[in-house]
Amino acid sequence: MIVDELVPVGRANSSWLDSWRQETDMDERAGFVSQVWDSVENQALVFGASDLIRVAEGSVSAKGINVYSSRGLSGIDGTVSTAIGIAQTGVSVRALIGDLTFMHEISGLNLTGLGDLDIQLIVGNDNGGHIFDRLEMREHLSADWFEKLFTTPQQLNLEAIVTGFGWQYRKASTASELASAMELGGKVVIDYQL
Numbered sequence: 684m685i686v687d688e689l690v691p692v693g694r695a696n697s698s699w700l701d702s703w704r705q706e707t708d709m710d711e712r713a714g715f716v717s718q719v720w721d722s723v724e725n726q727a728l729v730f731g732a733s734d735l736i737r738v739a740e741g742s743v744s745a746k747g748i749n750v751y752s753s754r755g756l757s758g759i760d761g762t763v764s765t766a767i768g769i770a771q772t773g774v775s776v777r778a779l780i781g782d783l784t785f786m787h788e789i790s791g792l793n794l795t796g797l798g799d800l801d802i803q804l805i806v807g808n809d810n811g812g813h814i815f816d817r818l819e820m821r822e823h824l825s826a827d828w829f830e831k832l833f834t835t836p837q838q839l840n841l842e843a844i845v846t847g848f849g850w851q852y853r854k855a856s857t858a859s860e861l862a863s864a865m866e867l868g869g870k871v872v873i874d875y876q877l
């Protein structure tokens with residue numbers, strides 16, 4: 684059949700676009716979490732209590748490693764110190780935590796008097812609390828108010844803060860950058876851009 688002209692009728696429904704975008708976002712987060720999960724062999728793994736542990740629940744397979752996470756009243760508080768406490772027992776630690784969880788306890792980076800530790804704090808940096816996107820409130824507030832009240836993105840110079848506390852700092856935004864940052868020994872913060 685040959686046509687000379689196509690005439691659109693009615694309005695196109697673009698809701699598929701939002702669902703596709705969410706899926707792409709989810710794939711990226713699942714890929715990031717899976718890469719960290721798969722990399723762990725002899726280390727202990729600490730999960731912060733927020734979105735990434737939920738992504739892990741839905742995307743990684745069981746394996747025989749030691750995994751720690753605080754739930755209930757502990758919230759996001761004390762996650763950095765929990766990871767450091769585990770590292771003080773002499774095991775090597777990888778912690779996967781959100782950016783707000785990390786910043787909430789930034790003074791926990793002070794390791795004065797604690798000696799050498801082998802610890803990587805891997806920050807899934809999505810510029811605020813991504814977990815709140817799951818709230819019903821997301822549909823009812825304007826983007827501005829939602830950001831002000833829930834997402835609360837921060838403007839801190841993480842590199843300056845982290846190096847000021849004597850840790851190594853690496854920014855990563857790809858799987859290969861993350862892989863090479865995870866090769867580093869000692870005290871490392873990996874700022875992974877989600």
Ligand SMILES: Cc1ncc(C[n+]2csc(CCOP(=O)(O)OP(=O)(O)O)c2C)c(N)n1
Nearest residue numbers: 733734758759760781782783784812813814
């Ligand atoms: C001590 C404490 N204060 C506040 C909260 C509420 N809270 C739960 S998750 C969260 C934000 C977490 O954001 P982030 O660490 O960036 O992780 P994301 O959800 O983006 O992965 C907050 C503030 C909490 N759980 N504990």
